[in-house]
Amino acid sequence: MTRIALQLNGVRRSLDVEPRELLLDVLRERIGLTGAKRSCDVQVCGTCTVLVDGQPVSSCTYLAVEADGREVTTIEGFREDPAFERIAGAFTRHAATQCGFCTPAMVLTVHALLRDGELTDEGSIRDGLAGNLCRCTGYRGILDAVAELASEGTGG
Amino acid sequence: MTIRTPERIVGEGAQVGRSMPRVDAGEKLRGEARYVGDMSVPGMLHGKVLRSPFPHARIISIDVSAALALPGVVAVLTGEDTLDIDPYWGHAIKDRPIVAIGEVRFVGEPVAAVAAEDEATAEAALAEIVVEYEELPVVGTLDDALAADAPLVHDGPIRPGLFHGLGTLPDRDGNICYRYGFERGSVDEVFEQAEIVVEGEYTFPGVYQYAMETHSVIAQWEGGEVTLWATCQHPFLVRAEIAALFDLPLGRVRIIVPYLGGGFGSKSYTKMEPITVALARKAGRPVRIVNRVDESMVTTRRHGAKTWMRTAADRSGRLLAREARVWFDTGAYADNGPRVTATGADSAPGPYRWSGVRVEASCVHTHTAPSGSYRAFGASHVQWAGELQVDEVARRAGIDPVEIRRLNLLTPGEQVRPGGKPLDADLIGDIRKVADALGWDEPREPGIGRGISVGLLAAGAHPVSSAIVRLEADGEAIVLVGSTEMGQGQRTAFAQIAAEVLAMPAERIRCQGTDTRFTPYDRSTGASRSTTLAGLAVQRAAAEVRADLMEIAGKVWPDAGDAVELRDGAAWWKGERRSYPELIARRFGLSGGQLIGEGGVHPEGTGSYAEGPVFWEVCIGAAEVHVDRETGVVSVRRTATVADVGTAINPLLVERQDEGATMQGIGNALLEEMVYREGMLLNDSLLDYRIPTIEDLPPEQVCVIVENADGPGPFGAKGCGEGAFAGIIAAIATAVADAGVRVDELPLTPERVWRSSQGQPKEDAKG
Numbered sequence: 033m034t035r036i037a038l039q040l041n042g043v044r045r046s047l048d049v050e051p052r053e054l055l056l057d058v059l060r061e062r063i064g065l066t067g068a069k070r071s072c073d074v075q076v077c078g079t080c081t082v083l084v085d086g087q088p089v090s091s092c093t094y095l096a097v098e099a100d101g102r103e104v105t106t107i108e109g110f111r112e113d114p115a116f117e118r119i120a121g122a123f124t125r126h127a128a129t130q131c132g133f134c135t136p137a138m139v140l141t142v143h144a145l146l147r148d149g150e151l152t153d154e155g156s157i158r159d160g161l162a163g164n165l166c167r168c169t170g171y172r173g174i175l176d177a178v179a180e181l182a183s184e185g186t187g188g
Numbered sequence: 189m190t191i192r193t194p195e196r197i198v199g200e201g202a203q204v205g206r207s208m209p210r211v212d213a214g215e216k217l218r219g220e221a222r223y224v225g226d227m228s229v230p231g232m233l234h235g236k237v238l239r240s241p242f243p244h245a246r247i248i249s250i251d252v253s254a255a256l257a258l259p260g261v262v263a264v265l266t267g268e269d270t271l272d273i274d275p276y277w278g279h280a281i282k283d284r285p286i287v288a289i290g291e292v293r294f295v296g297e298p299v300a301a302v303a304a305e306d307e308a309t310a311e312a313a314l315a316e317i318v319v320e321y322e323e324l325p326v327v328g329t330l331d332d333a334l335a336a337d338a339p340l341v342h343d344g345p346i347r348p349g350l351f352h353g354l355g356t357l358p359d360r361d362g363n364i365c366y367r368y369g370f371e372r373g374s375v376d377e378v379f380e381q382a383e384i385v386v387e388g389e390y391t392f393p394g395v396y397q398y399a400m401e402t403h404s405v406i407a408q409w410e411g412g413e414v415t416l417w418a419t420c421q422h423p424f425l426v427r428a429e430i431a432a433l434f435d436l437p438l439g440r441v442r443i444i445v446p447y448l449g450g451g452f453g454s455k456s457y458t459k460m461e462p463i464t465v466a467l468a469r470k471a472g473r474p475v476r477i478v479n480r481v482d483e484s485m486v487t488t489r490r491h492g493a494k495t496w497m498r499t500a501a502d503r504s505g506r507l508l509a510r511e512a513r514v515w516f517d518t519g520a521y522a523d524n525g526p527r528v529t530a531t532g533a534d535s536a537p538g539p540y541r542w543s544g545v546r547v548e549a550s551c552v553h554t555h556t557a558p559s560g561s562y563r564a565f566g567a568s569h570v571q572w573a574g575e576l577q578v579d580e581v582a583r584r585a586g587i588d589p590v591e592i593r594r595l596n597l598l599t600p601g602e603q604v605r606p607g608g609k610p611l612d613a614d615l616i617g618d619i620r621k622v623a624d625a626l627g628w629d630e631p632r633e634p635g636i637g638r639g640i641s642v643g644l645l646a647a648g649a650h651p652v653s654s655a656i657v658r659l660e661a662d663g664e665a666i667v668l669v670g671s672t673e674m675g676q677g678q679r680t681a682f683a684q685i686a687a688e689v690l691a692m693p694a695e696r697i698r699c700q701g702t703d704t705r706f707t708p709y710d711r712s713t714g715a716s717r718s719t720t721l722a723g724l725a726v727q728r729a730a731a732e733v734r735a736d737l738m739e740i741a742g743k744v745w746p747d748a749g750d751a752v753e754l755r756d757g758a759a760w761w762k763g764e765r766r767s768y769p770e771l772i773a774r775r776f777g778l779s780g781g782q783l784i785g786e787g788g789v790h791p792e793g794t795g796s797y798a799e800g801p802v803f804w805e806v807c808i809g810a811a812e813v814h815v816d817r818e819t820g821v822v823s824v825r826r827t828a829t830v831a832d833v834g835t836a837i838n839p840l841l842v843e844r845q846d847e848g849a850t851m852q853g854i855g856n857a858l859l860e861e862m863v864y865r866e867g868m869l870l871n872d873s874l875l876d877y878r879i880p881t882i883e884d885l886p887p888e889q890v891c892v893i894v895e896n897a898d899g900p901g902p903f904g905a906k907g908c909g910e911g912a913f914a915g916i917i918a919a920i921a922t923a924v925a926d927a928g929v930r931v932d933e934l935p936l937t938p939e940r941v942w943r944s945s946q947g948q949p950k951e952d953a954k955g
Contacts, residue, residue: 052308061307066226067219069449071400072481072874079400107219124213127844131675132216133400133449139217161882165874167400167450168675170851171882172889173844 036100041065041109049096056080056091059106067107067136071165078164081137082106088141090163107136115143119181126177130168138164142178151182190843191625191892192836201756203687203694204903207840211680211699212447212673221447224404224417225478232406233262233303235467235477236310238317239486240292240299243328243555243867244339245321247290247299254316255302260309263471264317265301270466277433279425279457281357281365281522282347284558286433286462292321293341293520294557295868296486298463303471326867327554330494330515333363334552341520341553350432351425351457353650353797354526365518366526366551368533372606373544378509382500386580390573391933393861394492394517397562398879399674401449402484405464408474413440414465420445421456421672422712423702429458430465445702448674452852453561455674456714457524459487482872486557489862491528492517493569497536499577500544505585507578507596509544512536514570516559518551523560525551530797531566531646534605535807535914538574539615539644540596555867561714563852564645567807567914571643572857572921576931579639579922589640589922590623597642600898604644607798612898612906613806615642618830625828625890626810635817636825637927640810641918647907648802648900649715650795654708654788655725657686659733661780663757663768665690667699667729670710671722675848676909677841678718682726684837685719685902689730690737691754692768708786716805716907719837720900721789727902728787736783740771803899803906806832809853809915811886815927820942822924824854826888829912834899845909846891853916855880858935 037046040063049058059065059082069079073092080092083105110116119139122128129135138161145151145160157178166174198205215221252264267275267289275289276282288299300317304310325339332338341363348357357366379385406417414436420426423443431441448455460477468475479487493516500509514532518525533549562568582592597615598604604611619642623629628638655669667686673679679699687694702710710722734754741752741759748761758767766774772781793799808830814823829846836842859878863870871877899906917934925931929945943950 057307060226066222069223069401070225070478071402074873074875076874077400111218120214120217123217124209127207127210127213127677127840129210129213129216130677130844130848131399131401131448131450132212132221133223135216136219158883158885163881165400165879165881167398167452167852167879168848169844170847170849171880171885172847175882175885 034097036097038099038101039103041105051097053096054092055094055096055099058096059091065106065108069133078141079134079137081140081164083140083144086144088144107140110140110143119143122177122181126173128169128173128177134164134166138166138174146181151178154179157182189890190839191890192839193621193892193894196895203684204835204837207838208680208684208694210677211683223401223447223449224406224419225401227406227417228476229406229408229474232474232476233305233471234307234310235301235303235464235475236307236314237298237463237477237483238300238314240288240295240297242292242321242323243295243326244324245292246324247288247292248320248322250300251318252300255313258309258313258316260305261302261313262473263303263467265467265470269470273434276347277429277458277462278522279349279351279429280524280526282349283342284521286466294486294555296483296557297520301463301467303467303475327363328864328867329554330517330552333554334515338363341555350428352526354530355796363553364550365522365553366529367548368530369548370606371546373509373542375509375511375544375546378544379498379500382508383503384501384581384584385498386577387498388577388932390495392493392569393934394559395490395856395860396485396862396877397452397454397490399450399452399454402479402481403455403460403487404478405460406474406476407464407468409468413442415442415444416461416465417444417446418461419448419455421451421674421714423672423704424670424709425712426458426461427704430461433462434465443704445672447701448672451674452563453565453714454488456561456712481874485872486869488523488560489557490562490565491525491559491569495570495573497573497577499581501581501585503585505582505587505592505595507540507542507581509542510537511546512570514549516549516551517554517556519554519556519558521558522551523558525559528561528565532569534646535567535643536570536574538571539598539604539611539642541598541602556864563849564807564910564913567643567645568856568917571641571807571914572918575641575918575922576925579925590619590628593619593642604804609801609804612803613832614896615806618806618808618832618894621892621894622808622810622828622830625892626812626826635814635927636812637815637923638812639919639922639926641808641915641922643807643914643918645805645807645911645914646801647716647805648720648800649717650711651721651789651791651802652709652711653721653725654710655722655729656708657726657729657733657785659690659768659772659783661769661772661782663696665697667697667726668707669699669722669726670702670707671718672702672713674713676718676845677838680841681719681723681837685723685726686730689727689734692757716910717802719905720802720907723902723905724789725787729785732785732787733783737768737771740775741766744774805907805911806830807911807914809912809919811916811919811923813920813923813927815924815929815941817945820938820945822858822936822941824886824920827886827916828890828892829915830892830894831908832894833908834901834904834906835895835897836893837905839893842893842908843891846912847889849909849912850889850916851880853913854884854920856935857917857920861935
């Protein structure tokens with residue numbers, strides 16, 4: 033067991049983890065934050081995305097010990113951020129969520145890209161979201177929602 | 189973009205026909221929506237399944253002692269532990285043991301299962317189970333299975349399952365477990381005399397539905413009852429199968445279905461429930477099993493299929509006869525293979541006026557993963573083959589692909605197949621609309637191909653649904669209906685349907701997941717049936733509540749008669765208003781109470797497959813592709829689909845359904861294939877099995893919503909969301925052919941397209 037300390041959704045936490053434990057399992061099974069989902073296990077689908085020091089990370093292939101000393105934000109934390117409502121509003125208006133399984137990860141990824149000014153046109157949205165699969169929507173609603181957000185600028 | 193036709197104006201206060209936001213959007217965006225894998229119950233163990241590494245082998249021995257000795261392991265389940273019951277299940281054919289008994293028939297078949305205090309321990313214990321196998325001959329492909337001296341995947345008699353719904357099941361014929369066909373007119377004579385005959389053989393691959401949430405189940409035994417939290421599209425059918433397997437009354441099996449992370453057919457009927465229930469029974473504690481992707485991929489998949497087909501026509505392009513033989517690879521166990529086989533056969537003729545048709549479809553076992561339902565099954569397998577032939581006839585007759593369809597399409601009321609429901613849609617109108625939406629008549633640049641396709645899918649499954657609507661004392665309503673929310677948006681649609689009847693805002697209506705203890709019976713969630721059938725039950729249940737409200741209003745205003753109007757959550761007469769809470773208080777006094785309505789749908793005849801379908805789902809798609817002959821890369825530049833939905837309860841959600849189906853169609857047409865060699869699955873991970881990403885989204889997409897109010901559902905609605913899948917696969921195939929590349933095998937990978945465009949053989953000569 034290794035003791036790690038991290039800032040999780042704005043709260044300092046320390047806990048003992050096995051060196052082999054994945055951040056996804058620690059979040060879901062030990063802390064009970066189930067917003068990040070498990071699907072492909074090989075860093076393709078993106079549904080396990082959380083933000084580590086603000087950057088999107090596939091928590092299914094990220095060791096919990098690597099999060100030591102870092103800031104981890106899951107959807108449970110981000111939904112309290114003022115930036116959440118703007119993204120949620122666009123996703124709702126455009127019906128950009130169906131089964132919802134990929135949605136929290138999609139929202140976190142969109143937030144990080146918007147914040148960093150990386151979503152400037154349709155091409156950059158396609159590039160930026162290529163690592164987040166959605167099997168239901170066919171992406172059209174997501175593209176429309178994110179294009180609207182991108183056209184409004186970062187909005188703080 | 190969307191086009192609605194005919195144009196409609198949604199009146200003020202109208203609930204049906206408006207694109208209200210999904211009622212579950214907030215929960216899902218906030219990460220609050222719960223899926224089975226997010227849930228746990230007190231004392232719960234974690235289950236893992238040991239799966240066969242061989243496609244076909246005899247199990248000589250299983251030694252679980254080392255696994256049991258691991259700290260944290262509570263129980264290990266093997267086939268022996270299921271011999272006190274009849275351990276075979278399968279809704280169509282009871283051919284599948286809970287855990288392998290003496291023999292394994294595909295790579296991935298459960299051989300044992302471990303329940304442990306945590307998942308890592310359970311996983312470690314799997315490695316400690318020692319199984320001795322004797323490998324047996326493998327039937328790896330349809331051709332292997334149909335060979336004269338083929339080893340038999342099953343040799344026992346057919347045992348019909350509880351829900352095959354296909355009349356009497358005949359005996360096995362070699363590896364064929366089910367056959368379905370029909371014939372009318374003088375087929376052979378027409379072919380002998382026809383001026384144009386097109387003939388070909390077509391291959392459709394096995395594919396993985398990839399619902400992002402894998403199959404997940406929690407099972408808990410308590411007080412002689414078993415409770416499951418499970419990823420079920422058909423909770424009531426699973427309840428019946430579990431009750432039959434474990435010899436329990438229906439009321440002692442309780443199935444709770446929260447949100448599903450996608451289904452697309454992969455969670456229809458029974459899947460991981462029996463093994464989880466058996467493991468929990470053995471462990472004496474609740475158990476949760478959450479499949480990994482490589483496990484769900486072999487839990488069920490879409491059938492690979494081979495189609496031989498020929499089409500006869502005269503030189504003016506009048507279609508005369510079609511003959512088709514289709515073989516569906518159902519894998520080691522039947523799963524939904526018989527129904528897929530029948531539905532595929534029904535789709536094989538295409539919606540044309542034939543003087544002769546002969547179709548024979550077979551459901552064939554191989555030593556590969558069992559195959560079941562996937563969105564638009566049957567139609568997806570065969571429509572593209574038939575439509576390629578129609579285009580070839582058009583080419584030889586010298587007429588346009590849209591024109592040949594217009595000449596030959598069935599019109600409403602005409603027979604689609606002998607017996608059964610006649611055509612209930614305006615296909616000629618639909619095909620013109622989709623052609624216009626694609627820009628069919630615009631000039632073409634070099635390398636560009638355009639394709640258009642039309643087909644029919646027998647939709648609705650068995651017409652049994654029920655619903656309860658409760659209007660609470662505060663004027664909010666609750667809808668109880670056993671249909672599963674798996675992304676399609678039915679909770680939103682049901683809220684809108686109930687709201688329209690109750691003349692109140694849909695935002696004030698709650699509809700939640702199924703709990704078979706409290707939710708009334710619904711046959712299943714699939715075959716595009718929820719809006720149509722469960723929606724009709726909701727409409728009827730709401731109508732009972734409405735009648736109650738009118739009755740109370742009649743007591744408030746004895747002279748009003750029928751002149752009372754219900755509007756915006758209140759009754760009105762001569763400028764006076766009584767809110768629903770006031771009306772409810774009038775009936776029950778101040779202490780509250782509830783108005784309860786019940787509604788149901790049941791078959792008018794026997795409900796048999798032959799009498800059906802509930803409606804014919806229209807499978808129309810159009811596509812414009814660019815084919816790079818140097819690299820073989822096909823890019824889809826524009827798509828158009830028709831959602832012929834009768835009435836769009838929520839137009840935005842209809843559009844999103846078509847877009848989702850379009851993307852899955854692009855995946856099936858261009859990318860997706862489970863690659864098997866000798867019964868071994870070579871690409872059992874998303875690294876090697878590629879599904880569409882946002883980068884594959886076509887630059888332009890049009891969805892035409894057609895609302896002719898000709899559906900059997902509420903307000904003239906009929907289901908959608910599947911037809912576009914089959915339509916787009918066929919549209920892409922015909923578009924690639926239009927660009928000059930011969931197509932007879934999907935997916936249209938760059939290698940296949942390049943080989944075909946260069947006149948190269950299909951594969952290098954090697955195993």
